[in-house]
Amino acid sequence: xxxxxxxxxxxxxxxxxxxxxxxxxxxxxxxxxxxxxxxxxxxxxxxxxxxxxxxxxxxxxxxxxxxxxxxxxxxxxxxxxxxxxxxxxxxxxxxxxxxxxxxxxxxxxxxxxxxxxxxxxxxxxxxxxxxxxxxxxxxxxxxxxxxxxxxxxxxxxxxxxxxxxxxxxxxxxxxxxxxxxxxxxxxxxxx
Amino acid sequence: xxxxxxxxxxxxxxxxxxxxxxxxxxxxxxxxxxxxxxxxxxxxxxxxxxxxxxxxxxxxxxxxxxxxxxxxxxxxxxxxxxxxxxxxxxxxxxxxxxxxxxxxxxxxxxxxxxxxxxxxxxxxxxxxxxxxxxxxxxxxxxxxxxxxxxxxxxxxxxxxxxxxxxxxxxxxxxxxxxxxxxxxxxxxxxx
DNA sequence: ATCGTCTGAGACATAATTGTCTCAGACGAT
DNA sequence: ATCGTCTGAGACAATTATGTCTCAGACGAT
Numbered sequence: 401x402x403x404x405x406x407x408x409x410x411x412x413x414x415x416x417x418x419x420x421x422x423x424x425x426x427x428x429x430x431x432x433x434x435x436x437x438x439x440x441x442x443x444x445x446x447x448x449x450x451x452x453x454x455x456x457x458x459x460x461x462x463x464x465x466x467x468x469x470x471x472x473x474x475x476x477x478x479x480x481x482x483x484x485x486x487x488x489x490x491x492x493x494x495x496x497x498x499x500x501x502x503x504x505x506x507x508x509x510x511x512x513x514x515x516x517x518x519x520x521x522x523x524x525x526x527x528x529x530x531x532x533x534x535x536x537x538x539x540x541x542x543x544x545x546x547x548x549x550x551x552x553x554x555x556x557x558x559x560x561x562x563x564x565x566x567x568x569x570x571x572x573x574x575x576x577x578x579x580x581x582x583x584x585x586x587x588x589x590x591x
Numbered sequence: 592x593x594x595x596x597x598x599x600x601x602x603x604x605x606x607x608x609x610x611x612x613x614x615x616x617x618x619x620x621x622x623x624x625x626x627x628x629x630x631x632x633x634x635x636x637x638x639x640x641x642x643x644x645x646x647x648x649x650x651x652x653x654x655x656x657x658x659x660x661x662x663x664x665x666x667x668x669x670x671x672x673x674x675x676x677x678x679x680x681x682x683x684x685x686x687x688x689x690x691x692x693x694x695x696x697x698x699x700x701x702x703x704x705x706x707x708x709x710x711x712x713x714x715x716x717x718x719x720x721x722x723x724x725x726x727x728x729x730x731x732x733x734x735x736x737x738x739x740x741x742x743x744x745x746x747x748x749x750x751x752x753x754x755x756x757x758x759x760x761x762x763x764x765x766x767x768x769x770x771x772x773x774x775x776x777x778x779x780x781x782x
Numbered sequence: 783a784t785c786g787t788c789t790g791a792g793a794c795a796t797a798a799t800t801g802t803c804t805c806a807g808a809c810g811a812t
Numbered sequence: 813a814t815c816g817t818c819t820g821a822g823a824c825a826a827t828t829a830t831g832t833c834t835c836a837g838a839c840g841a842t
Contacts, residue, residue, distance in 0.1 A: 402788070420697060423829060434790045439831065506611060532777075539777045542766065545757045546748070550770050553748030557740040566736045575733065579741050583774030586723075586730045593818070614799060625820045630801065 403433060405441055409455050412448065417500060424448075449507040453514040456499040460521055463491035473527035478535040485532060488525070489551070489580070490573050496555040497562055522548060554580055594624055596632055600646050603639065608691060615639075640698040644705040647690040651712055654682035664718035669726040676723060679716070680742070680771070681764050687746040688753055713739060745771055 408431050415422055415430035422430070424445055428438040442448035464470075472484030508514050529547045532538040538547065558576055561567045567575060599622050606613055606621035613621070615636055619629040633639035655661075663675030699705050720738045723729040729738065749767055752758045758766060 424831090425829080434792095435830095436791080436833090437789060440788085443831080445830070536777045538775050539773075542770065542775060543758060546752055546766050546770075547775055549748040549752045549757070550745060550775065552751070553744035553746070554741060555744070556747050557737070557744030560743070561737055561740045566740070567734060575737050579733065579737075579774065581774045581776040582730075583770065583772045584729050584733060584738055584741065585772040586727045615801090616799080625822095626800095627803090627821080628819060631818085634801080636800070 403431065405451070407431070408433070408438065408441055409452060413452055413455070413499060416452070420505065450511055450514065453505075453508050453511065454517075456495070456508075457514065457517050457521065459495045459499055460492075460518075463488065463495050464521065464524055467491055469524050469528050473524065473531045475531060476535055478537050481528070481532050481535050481537055484528065485537070486577065488528070489577055492551075492555055493558055493572055493576065496559045500559040500563075525551070551580065594622065596642070598622070599624070599629065599632055600643060604643055604646070604690060607643070611696065640696075641702055641705065644696075644699050644702065645708075647686070647699075648705065648708050648712065650686045650690055651683075651709075654679065654686050655712065655715055658682055660715050660719050664715065664722045666722060667726055669728050672719070672723050672726050672728055675719065676728070677768065679719070680768055683742075683746055684749055684763055684767065687750045691750040691754075716742070742771065 411431040412427050415427060419426070424438060425435050427448075428435045431438065438448075442451060467487035467490075468480075468484045469488060472481045472488075475481055475484075508518060526544045526548050529538060529544040533540045533542075533544065554576055558572055561575075562569060562572065602622040603618050606618060610617070615629060616626050618639075619626045622629065629639075633642060658678035658681075659671075659675045660679060663672045663679075666672055666675075699709060717735045717739050720729060720735040724731045724733075724735065745767055749763055752766075753760060753763065
């Protein structure tokens with residue numbers, strides 16, 4: 401049965417999540433095809449990495465669109481923005497878990513195309529956070545870019561927690577949102 | 592002038608922070624010594640990486656000790672625990688910034704020695720968070736290990752923010768602590 | 783049955799990295 | 813001045829990953 405580009409990317413990213421230094425030979429084996437065939441689809445390792453990056457960015461973008469980030473950024477309705485934020489975090493968890501290795505991989509930070517596209521996506525989220533601040537949903541004293549980075553960092557935490565099996569998948573969304581919105585301080589911290 | 596192991600490690604980590612894939616030759620050049628001399632100090636790349644890992648862990652450990660993590664974990668006094676938490680975050684910022692590449696490097700996750708030591712350090716922090724929960728300082732409904740991972744993730748955010756120059760260094764501690772303790776929700780989120 | 787297409791296996795050259803080794807020179811201590 | 817130590821430069825073999833290529837066989841369509 402012939403495997404397409406998409407299946408190769410899926411299997412490759414799954415393997416790279418466990419061993420980020422895997423060679424083309426290892427990747428081919430993980431996909432279940434020969435090294436030659438892998439090279440027929442992606443003429444160089446670099447090309448494969450860029451394709452992987454674009455796929456991860458596509459998932460990210462899709463998560464934004466499904467959550468309605470653009471609409472949320474343009475809205476002034478706290479209810480709607482809150483819904484968008486929740487939906488975005490929910491979907492970003494999936495993306496972080498599936499494409500997590502890309503969170504830290506340097507291929508993403510090296511290719512101008514990927515970098516530019518990733519900056520653009522990040523910009524949309526920053527705009528959403530800024531809108532959330534205007535609506536009183538998020539604290540106005542935090543720089544939107546810091547908020548964006550904090551969300552990113554918490555997603556790293558999510559991924560790590562899942563990888564180690566320290567938290568159940570069904571609890572992750574609640575942990576992420578409650579930590580992000582309310583923080584970790586207890587009653588004693590305010591009393 | 593002869594350079595010692597410590598100076599080599601310092602220069603190497605600084606360079607690896609910018610290019611995590613640097614070869615031994617590049618590292619030697621960055622340090623300002625010849626490749627031969629580098630190999631005289633660290634017979635293999637692996638040995639260098641392990642030394643780097645131990646150094647990063649030593650800094651981490653020192654941060655814990657300076658903050659009084661052990662005492663804090665054994666204490667029931669909210670005031671003291673709060674001071675320890677603050678001091679710990681303050682010092683972890685420095686460590687994350689200086690040894691940040693180790694935050695994501697897999698050498699750390701590959702060598703049993705490093706892994707074990709890193710687990711041990713993490714365990715101490717988990718104990719501190721648990722103590723903070725008992726003292727009412729941190730929410731009791733969050734798993735201590737999730738809190739630990741969340742702090743780690745927020746440190747990644749700190750490092751990234753500093754690297755991009757998106758926030759000033761003097762603001763970072765406040766951003767980190769306020770985000771961690773209070774979260775990002777604004778007034779509108781509770782009203 | 784035959785054609786066209788795709789595949790796996792493997793040979794091959796190339797390049798990059800690594801680790802070892804040698805040798806000559808710099809340098810400080812005595 | 814001389815010794816011992818350390819260094820840089822560079823040669824060297826070994827390893828590994830990469831990219832290309834060829835060839836034979838599988839497979840489906842006609």
